Amino acid sequence: MSSRPLPDGEELRRLVDRAVAASFPERPYPERLWESMLYTAGSGGKRLRGSLVLMACAAAGGDWEKALPAAVAVELIHAYSLIHDDLPIMDDDDYRRGRPTNHRVYGPAIALLAGDALQARAFAVLTAVENGAPPQVQLAWVRELAEAAGAAGLVGGQVVDWESEAGRWEQEERGKVAGRLEFIHRHKTGSLLRAAARLGGVAAEAGEETLTRLGVYGSELGLAFQITDDLLDEVGDPAGTGKAVGRDRRRGKLTYVTLFGVEESREAARRAIERAKAAIEPLGEGARRLLELADQLVGRSR
Amino acid sequence: MSSRPLPDGEELRRLVDRAVAASFPERPYPERLWESMLYTAGSGGKRLRGSLVLMACAAAGGDWEKALPAAVAVELIHAYSLIHDDLPIMDDDDYRRGRPTNHRVYGPAIALLAGDALQARAFAVLTAVENGAPPQVQLAWVRELAEAAGAAGLVGGQVVDWESEAGRWEQEERGKVAGRLEFIHRHKTGSLLRAAARLGGVAAEAGEETLTRLGVYGSELGLAFQITDDLLDEVGDPAGTGKAVGRDRRRGKLTYVTLFGVEESREAARRAIERAKAAIEPLGEGARRLLELADQLVGRSR
Numbered sequence: 323m324s325s326r327p328l329p330d331g332e333e334l335r336r337l338v339d340r341a342v343a344a345s346f347p348e349r350p351y352p353e354r355l356w357e358s359m360l361y362t363a364g365s366g367g368k369r370l371r372g373s374l375v376l377m378a379c380a381a382a383g384g385d386w387e388k389a390l391p392a393a394v395a396v397e398l399i400h401a402y403s404l405i406h407d408d409l410p411i412m413d414d415d416d417y418r419r420g421r422p423t424n425h426r427v428y429g430p431a432i433a434l435l436a437g438d439a440l441q442a443r444a445f446a447v448l449t450a451v452e453n454g455a456p457p458q459v460q461l462a463w464v465r466e467l468a469e470a471a472g473a474a475g476l477v478g479g480q481v482v483d484w485e486s487e488a489g490r491w492e493q494e495e496r497g498k499v500a501g502r503l504e505f506i507h508r509h510k511t512g513s514l515l516r517a518a519a520r521l522g523g524v525a526a527e528a529g530e531e532t533l534t535r536l537g538v539y540g541s542e543l544g545l546a547f548q549i550t551d552d553l554l555d556e557v558g559d560p561a562g563t564g565k566a567v568g569r570d571r572r573r574g575k576l577t578y579v580t581l582f583g584v585e586e587s588r589e590a591a592r593r594a595i596e597r598a599k600a601a602i603e604p605l606g607e608g609a610r611r612l613l614e615l616a617d618q619l620v621g622r623s624r
Numbered sequence: 625m626s627s628r629p630l631p632d633g634e635e636l637r638r639l640v641d642r643a644v645a646a647s648f649p650e651r652p653y654p655e656r657l658w659e660s661m662l663y664t665a666g667s668g669g670k671r672l673r674g675s676l677v678l679m680a681c682a683a684a685g686g687d688w689e690k691a692l693p694a695a696v697a698v699e700l701i702h703a704y705s706l707i708h709d710d711l712p713i714m715d716d717d718d719y720r721r722g723r724p725t726n727h728r729v730y731g732p733a734i735a736l737l738a739g740d741a742l743q744a745r746a747f748a749v750l751t752a753v754e755n756g757a758p759p760q761v762q763l764a765w766v767r768e769l770a771e772a773a774g775a776a777g778l779v780g781g782q783v784v785d786w787e788s789e790a791g792r793w794e795q796e797e798r799g800k801v802a803g804r805l806e807f808i809h810r811h812k813t814g815s816l817l818r819a820a821a822r823l824g825g826v827a828a829e830a831g832e833e834t835l836t837r838l839g840v841y842g843s844e845l846g847l848a849f850q851i852t853d854d855l856l857d858e859v860g861d862p863a864g865t866g867k868a869v870g871r872d873r874r875r876g877k878l879t880y881v882t883l884f885g886v887e888e889s890r891e892a893a894r895r896a897i898e899r900a901k902a903a904i905e906p907l908g909e910g911a912r913r914l915l916e917l918a919d920q921l922v923g924r925s926r
Binding site: 350351352354355356359402403406409410411412430431432434435437438439441442443445446448449450451457458460461464465467468469471472473475477478480481482484485 | 652653654656657658661704705708711712713714732733734736737739740741743744745747748750751752753759760762763766767769770771773774775777779780782783784786787
């Protein structure tokens with residue numbers, strides 16, 4: 323059904339890179355704003371979210387090229403959330419992916435506004451007449467992404483995360499803290515991965531059952547991904563993440579590792595990956611790439 | 625054609641207030657995030673943008689009640705932009721509408737995130753299945769608002785405004801500065817007013833010519849509104865705006881008044897209002913309320 327087969331991981335990453343870059347205007351004004359937007363949105367990274375959109379579309383039997391606008395939009399939302407996360411009034415981070423953070427280059431005001439503009443741009447990209455997607459697909463995309471990016475999704479997770487900073491959680495009951503931590507991970511990271519998988523399904527015009535399966539996959543993958551990130555902070559490697567080892571623990575930050583320790587966290591990640599894989603196994607051969615992605619991800623922290 | 629006639633200005637304002645409040649969930653989580661969102665979005669103000677959506681819908685021959693989701697969405701975008709504008713990394717304002725600004729109450733991190741969530745929420749409100757708007761109207765709404773809120777609209781205007789702060793413009797060639805100032809006003813304020821008017825027209829399923837007329841009206845109204853704001857800063861009254869008189873001038877801020885003086889600014893506002901009214905006069909009796917609104921607005925600074 324696909325016009326051409328789904329490229330492999332590295333080619334897929336480059337493809338998302340190119341699609342993001344191509345979504346920017348040629349002679350942008352105000353220049354500095356667009357430059358700041360592109361500084362983060364165009365700087366690559368793993369492109370996990372964009373690639374996931376394309377893989378999920380293929381898994382649902384669709385032509386992955388039709389999912390490209392959604393892949394771009396999800397990456398723009400991700401980029402905006404990174405910029406705002408790093409701001410001095412949030413985590414106050416100086417480096418990301420081995421480069422100075424957006425606000426270190428453009429100043430916090432422009433960085434703030436670049437994030438705001440990237441969010442609006444995501445919805446513009448999804449609904450552009452020239453992106454070729456049928457109206458009902460564009461509309462379903464917006465519904466999914468607006469929900470995932472908002473207070474009931476990504477931002478909700480960030481708020482609970484923010485409120486759990488700085489060791490206050492250490493005085494609370496462990497079961498309650500564990501529930502909150504899962505909420506954080508499922509929302510801060512899980513919401514957007516869930517949306518990415520579902521957006522791919524929407525591009526393939528998949529039915530509700532397939533969308534639900536893809537959504538569960540994305541959500542569990544997100545949980546596993548975030549636990550793995552917590553593990554990488556504790557056990558290394560700094561070259562890969564660009565962050566110092568043990569930083570979360572020293573900051574008293576609530577993470578799987580600071581709450582459960584390394585072994586129990588590894589087990590939790592493994593279980594989430596199993597749930598992710600189980601959800602999409604019924605999709606058959608088309609879902610092979612998603613199964614491989616899940617296995618790769620859990621291998622990151624070994 | 626309307627199910628009931630368009631209420632008068634004060635009733636319209638209250639109606640938008642209620643629609644915004646009703647768009648919030650009953651048991652929101654995380655509570656503090658939603659509280660922060662509602663603190664600004666629910667705090668009223670003139671509701672110029674939301675009212676404009678409804679008036680424009682009626683002017684285009686539509687049932688204004690059908691435009692309510694768009695009125696809410698435009699107010700949510702406006703609220704987010706106010707929150708971000710007031711942040712310590714932007715204008716660092718402590719008061720707005722006579723109350724402490726969002727970040728003074730909830731802290732800058734939550735305020736930042738509340739703004740982010742309000743923007744996402746605007747697109748969710750526009751596309752909610754239960755809002756009753758036909759799919760093609762929802763989709764056209766998203767296209768209009770995403771464009772108006774982004775780098776080519778509202779945010780673009782804010783960036784150029786930000787870069788013009790602090791007296792640097794005083795050394796530049798006057799014609800160039802005047803062009804830039806018009807760009808700021810037409811984008812920072814004009815984009816959202818233009819979108820508000822067009823969104824109302826879209827709700828009425830108006831044709832391209834009517835949408836263009838409404839758009840010009842909104843854009844010119846926005847320019848006049850912003851010039852009037854500049855005038856109010858210079859000539860008062862502090863009770864109405866909640867700001868001290870002459871603040872822009874002392875800060876070396878680029879405004880119509882600091883660049884052209886009071887008389888020339890009044891003339892510029894008057895001309896913009898004339899252009900606004902001329903654009904919609906062909907719409908006939910339905911546009912009467914828009915004509916009145918334009919006249920009221922120019923009266924503000926007399």
